[in-house]
């Protein structure tokens with residue numbers, strides 16, 4: 001048994017080392033910087049985030065398999081090339097680069113992400129809010145964005161306060177914090193959609209009277225359907241701020257690596273550049 005384990009471990013290390021030392025590592029890396037200059041304590045040539053990251057057990061050795069739900073602009077959407085794109089995707093790719101790991105992104109239903117962590121995917125990045133309930137099944141990285149739920153309504157709607165949402169038909173995306181909030185509203189008839197954009201279409205068609213969704217997607221939809229809907233600040237409904245973070249398997253050593261990479265990206269300006277490119281410019 002011991003022998004088998006040792007052999008397995010040796011294979012994993014071999015593959016991992018090979019990947020870490022392959023072309024990924026030596027080639028030019030775009031936004032990559034000389035990691036040695038940014039981290040002082042590392043014993044290896046790589047950055048702290050990199051360290052032995054490639055030896056952290058992942059579904060495919062040396063690869064970070066990432067789950068998302070690419071229907072949540074500007075954080076994730078399907079790009080012109082048919083692949084997931086957006087702030088979260090650019091962020092996790094930059095994190096993977098710091099860790100010396102290849103990143104593969106899988107698009108799936110938002111409601112399936114948490115259960116897939118640790119079996120189908122290594123981590124999830126999906127504008128996902130840290131909640132106590134999710135923390136029962138997964139760990140979260142340090143938070144990377146503060147959000148709040150917004151309310152999308154028709155331009156002539158008289159919905160303006162929390163009380164106005166009572167007894168209304170409210171559209172939300174399935175499995176989100178918007179859904180949890182809507183279900184708490186007295187008398188609300190909550191309609192859950194796989195994709196938030198379908199909730200917005202039903203608002204325009206008169207099938208629901210409001211849509212509760214995170215601030216930035218709400219603003220993107222309001223500009224996409226300009227003149228047809230407006231996005232109202234959740235503060236006027238007394239909604240609490242929420243923190244987005246990357247979801248990881250419980251107890252995984254990946255957490256430390258991801259957090260180190262995130263800290264490096266914040267320190268070297270990459271994080272802010274991504275905020276400018278994907279969120280502010282939207």
Ligand code: ARG
Nearest residue numbers: 069072126127128129176177
């Ligand atoms: N922040 C909300 C939540 O965690 C909504 C996230 C939806 N994300 C997505 N990619 N569809 O529930």
